Amino acid sequence: MRAAVYYGPNKVEIADVPEPQVGPGQVKVKVGFNGICGTDLHEYYAGPIFIPTEPHALTGQQMPLVLGHEFSGTVTEVGKGVTGTSVGDRVAIEPIYRCGHCAPCVAGNYNICQQIGFHGLMSDGGMAEYTVVPADMVHQLPDNVSLELGALVEPMSVAYHAATLGDVRPGDTAMVFGAGPIGIGLWFALRGKGLDDVLVVEPSPTRRAAVEALGAKTLDPTVVDVPEYVRDATDGRGADAVYDAAGVQPSVETALACVGARKPMVSVAIYEKPLETPLLNLVMNESRIQGSLCYTSADCEAVIALMAEGKYDPTGWVSAIALDSVVEDGFEALHAGTKMKVLVDPSQ
Structure with a gap:
C-alpha cells in the first residue's frame, strides 16, 4: 500500500509499504481522510521532536514511520476478542497510547500519561491507505457525520x-x-x-x-x-x-x-x-x-455528538489533497500560510 513515511527533517516520502495485519484486540481501518497537524509540521521542519529515534516504550516503534494521527475511515477487519466494532463501521480514531498504571492513568487522566504515545507519531499512522489500531481507539461516527468531519474529531477534541x-x-x-x-x-x-x-x-x-x-x-x-x-x-x-x-x-x-x-x-x-x-x-x-493537553474519550464523544447536531462547519477553512501531493500541497502550503487545514485523501 502507499503511505507517507517520515525519514527525518524535510524528508517525507510516498512509499510502498506492507499492508498492516490485524492482531488480537485490534481493528483494521481503510483510511478516509487524515489531517495534517501542527505537530506534523514541527516534525517535518524541525524534527524529530516527538517521533522516537529509539523504540517507544509503549509501541516499540521508531523512525522511519508512517505519519498521521488525525484520521477517520471504515473498518475492514476486526481482530480476535474485539466487541462493539464491526466490519463496515465508519469511525474516527482517538490516537492515544497510554500505560494504564502511572498516577495520571490511574486517576483517569490518561491524556497526561507519563509514557504517552500517539498513533502516527510513535507508531505507523493514518497517512496511508490502511492502518491498524487498538480497538479502544475507535469511536463510531453517526450516519450524518461525514468522514471529512470525522478526520477533524481529533483536533476538535483538543479544542x-x-x-x-x-x-x-x-x-x-x-x-x-x-x-x-x-x-x-x-x-x-x-x-x-x-x-x-x-x-x-x-x-x-x-x-x-x-x-x-x-x-x-x-x-x-x-x-x-x-x-x-x-x-x-x-x-x-x-x-x-x-x-x-x-x-x-x-x-x-x-x-x-x-x-x-x-x-x-x-x-x-x-x-x-x-x-x-x-x-x-x-x-x-x-x-x-x-x-491543556490532548483529550479523553469523553471529549471525542462530545465533539462527535455536536457534529451530529450540525455544530461544526468545515466550509472555507478545510481542504483535501491527494496523498501524492502531501509535501507540496500539504506541508509547504500550511507552512507558507496559503492553507489553514489540510486533509489527505489516500484514495486519490
Missing part, C-alpha cells in the same frame, strides 16, 4: 478539552487568541457549550475572514486596544475565560490583560520560544494559567 478546562457556562464572555484550526475549534466548542459572547483575536486578515465567515466576531489586535475593548464590553469585569491558541508572547500578554479576576487563561498552544509571563497581573488579579 473541546481546553474549552472545558475554562469552566465556562452560558452567559459568560470568552476570548480565543489565534484563529488557526485549534482556535476555530475552540470557537465551535464554546458555542456548542452555549456561549454567545465569544471573541476571536487574530492579526491575520485571511484567518479573520475565515472564522468570520463561520459567524464569529473578531478583533484585530493591530488596530484595536483589545484589553480596553474587553473592559468596556464587560463593564470592567474582564473575560470569564481566555484561551491561547496562538503560542506567541504578544497573545499571552494580551490574554492575561483581558482575563477577569480569579478566572483562567487556558493554554492550548505549542510554544517554540521561552515566554516572559507577567506574573504581577496574575497576582493582582488572582487569575491563573491552566495548561
Whole structure:
C-alpha cells in the first residue's frame, strides 16, 4: 500500500509499504481522510521532536514511520476478542497510547500519561491507505457525520478539552487568541457549550475572514486596544475565560490583560520560544494559567455528538489533497500560510 513515511527533517516520502495485519484486540481501518497537524509540521521542519529515534516504550516503534494521527475511515477487519466494532463501521480514531498504571492513568487522566504515545507519531499512522489500531481507539461516527468531519474529531477534541478546562457556562464572555484550526475549534466548542459572547483575536486578515465567515466576531489586535475593548464590553469585569491558541508572547500578554479576576487563561498552544509571563497581573488579579493537553474519550464523544447536531462547519477553512501531493500541497502550503487545514485523501 502507499503511505507517507517520515525519514527525518524535510524528508517525507510516498512509499510502498506492507499492508498492516490485524492482531488480537485490534481493528483494521481503510483510511478516509487524515489531517495534517501542527505537530506534523514541527516534525517535518524541525524534527524529530516527538517521533522516537529509539523504540517507544509503549509501541516499540521508531523512525522511519508512517505519519498521521488525525484520521477517520471504515473498518475492514476486526481482530480476535474485539466487541462493539464491526466490519463496515465508519469511525474516527482517538490516537492515544497510554500505560494504564502511572498516577495520571490511574486517576483517569490518561491524556497526561507519563509514557504517552500517539498513533502516527510513535507508531505507523493514518497517512496511508490502511492502518491498524487498538480497538479502544475507535469511536463510531453517526450516519450524518461525514468522514471529512470525522478526520477533524481529533483536533476538535483538543479544542473541546481546553474549552472545558475554562469552566465556562452560558452567559459568560470568552476570548480565543489565534484563529488557526485549534482556535476555530475552540470557537465551535464554546458555542456548542452555549456561549454567545465569544471573541476571536487574530492579526491575520485571511484567518479573520475565515472564522468570520463561520459567524464569529473578531478583533484585530493591530488596530484595536483589545484589553480596553474587553473592559468596556464587560463593564470592567474582564473575560470569564481566555484561551491561547496562538503560542506567541504578544497573545499571552494580551490574554492575561483581558482575563477577569480569579478566572483562567487556558493554554492550548505549542510554544517554540521561552515566554516572559507577567506574573504581577496574575497576582493582582488572582487569575491563573491552566495548561491543556490532548483529550479523553469523553471529549471525542462530545465533539462527535455536536457534529451530529450540525455544530461544526468545515466550509472555507478545510481542504483535501491527494496523498501524492502531501509535501507540496500539504506541508509547504500550511507552512507558507496559503492553507489553514489540510486533509489527505489516500484514495486519490
